[in-house]
Amino acid sequence: MQDLAEIIREHKLAVPVYVTQPVMPKLEGYVEHLAGIWERKWLTNDGPLHQEFERRLSEYVDADHVSVFCNATIALMVALETLRIDSGEVITTPFTFPATSHVLYWNRVRPVFCDIDPVTMNLDPSKIERLISPETKAILPVHVYGRPCDVETIQRIAEIHGLHVIYDAAHAFAVRHKGKSILAYGDISVLSFHATKLFTTIEGGALISRTDVQRKRVNFLKNFGIADEETVVGPGINGKMNEFQAAFGLMQLQLVDGEIHNRREIALIYREALRHVAGITVLEELPDTESNYAYFPILIETEDFGMSRDDLFVVMRHCNVFARKYFYPLISHASCYSALPSAAAVKLPVAERVATQVICLPIYGSLEHETARTICRLIAACAARRDRHAALAGTLC
Numbered sequence: 482m483q484d485l486a487e488i489i490r491e492h493k494l495a496v497p498v499y500v501t502q503p504v505m506p507k508l509e510g511y512v513e514h515l516a517g518i519w520e521r522k523w524l525t526n527d528g529p530l531h532q533e534f535e536r537r538l539s540e541y542v543d544a545d546h547v548s549v550f551c552n553a554t555i556a557l558m559v560a561l562e563t564l565r566i567d568s569g570e571v572i573t574t575p576f577t578f579p580a581t582s583h584v585l586y587w588n589r590v591r592p593v594f595c596d597i598d599p600v601t602m603n604l605d606p607s608k609i610e611r612l613i614s615p616e617t618k619a620i621l622p623v624h625v626y627g628r629p630c631d632v633e634t635i636q637r638i639a640e641i642h643g644l645h646v647i648y649d650a651a652h653a654f655a656v657r658h659k660g661k662s663i664l665a666y667g668d669i670s671v672l673s674f675h676a677t678k679l680f681t682t683i684e685g686g687a688l689i690s691r692t693d694v695q696r697k698r699v700n701f702l703k704n705f706g707i708a709d710e711e712t713v714v715g716p717g718i719n720g721k722m723n724e725f726q727a728a729f730g731l732m733q734l735q736l737v738d739g740e741i742h743n744r745r746e747i748a749l750i751y752r753e754a755l756r757h758v759a760g761i762t763v764l765e766e767l768p769d770t771e772s773n774y775a776y777f778p779i780l781i782e783t784e785d786f787g788m789s790r791d792d793l794f795v796v797m798r799h800c801n802v803f804a805r806k807y808f809y810p811l812i813s814h815a816s817c818y819s820a821l822p823s824a825a826a827v828k829l830p831v832a833e834r835v836a837t838q839v840i841c842l843p844i845y846g847s848l849e850h851e852t853a854r855t856i857c858r859l860i861a862a863c864a865a866r867r868d869r870h871a872a873l874a875g876t877l878c
Contacts (some may be wrong), residue, residue: 760786
């Protein structure tokens with residue numbers, strides 16, 4: 482057995498490894514697209530690359546009514562406006578990126594936080610109905626880490642109570658559930674194409690509608706409500722994707738299958754190496770799911786592991802491994818939401834626990850397999866160290 486100082490010396494990586502890294506298309510190919518943009522001088526406003534990207538994206542994600550956006554936050558705001566949700570309450574998860582709740586605030590809607598399921602990390606359907614009130618307009622679940630929500634149960638609850646369902650599918654690009662795209666569920670789904678995502682357009686996102694009529698309204702809303710040169714049909718916003726983002730997205734579509742394959746290999750290394758380490762819970766793949774391997778979260782049980790998640794996080798930083806605490810703290814802890822009755826910690830016991838245990842390991846297609854194995858050896862060595870009950874500050878001095 483080793484102490485922490487020895488473990489850090491032995492496992493420190495020569496260069497920093499971050500939680501994710503985008504797959505980059507060939508520069509020459511992107512420059513070819515840029516040359517066309519320069520020649521046409523058409524930079525935004527539904528240009529030819531935008532149209533091509535939207536069409537090819539629709540084919541790839543197996544969805545008929547796709548509208549691409551400058552980013553997913555604006556797309557979520559437009560989703561609420563599309564369904565005319567501009568007051569009242571929406572039930573959502575506290576275990577998510579802040580944007581999920583922020584869009585509610587910007588649409589004058591009060592978030593009602595619901596606890597999460599301990600297996601899926603998603604909104605717990607068994608706890609939704611008790612939160613429904615006369616003010617409830619919709620349910621806004623998140624497919625956390627790309628793991629599908631219990632879409633069937635959520636839909637059944639929504640139909641019984643006459644509620645809309647909007648899925649924040651920011652993590653769920655290319656995920657399939659029971660042989661069908663995860664984007665086929667609910668009234669609207671929204672994807673994120675931020676630079677940290679599996680599939681990226683640098684910034685960007687997409688909104689998946691259910692009907693041609695709904696998509697037409699979405700496209701009005703994302704372009705200032707403009708119908709033609711002389712007609713404004715409503716108070717829209719500027720959510721358009723430009724030609725440079727669309728060009729990047731077109732090239733990414735050629736790479737994403739390979740990226741998913743490569744991430745799967747990294748996930749298998751982590752899964753096999755860590756599943757028997759004491760105090761670590763490795764999230765198993767959900768049944769009937771085709772994963773995109775966008776994230777690789779593990780949970781740390783302090784007593785069995787011999788070190789808290791936060792202490793492991795510090796040790797990993799000393800070793801140049803930049804894992805992330807996705808999602809800590811809970812969004813319900815933010816000062817703008819913490820006074821809400823639904824934000825009380827006692828009402829969110831699973832989310833509170835998971836937020837203090839979770840750490841997402843680096844995963845991206847170009848991550849060297851040996852680097853992934855070194856990360857596993859580092860974690861296993863921390864669990865087996867001889868000074869496992871010593872204070873972290875003392876062992877690193």
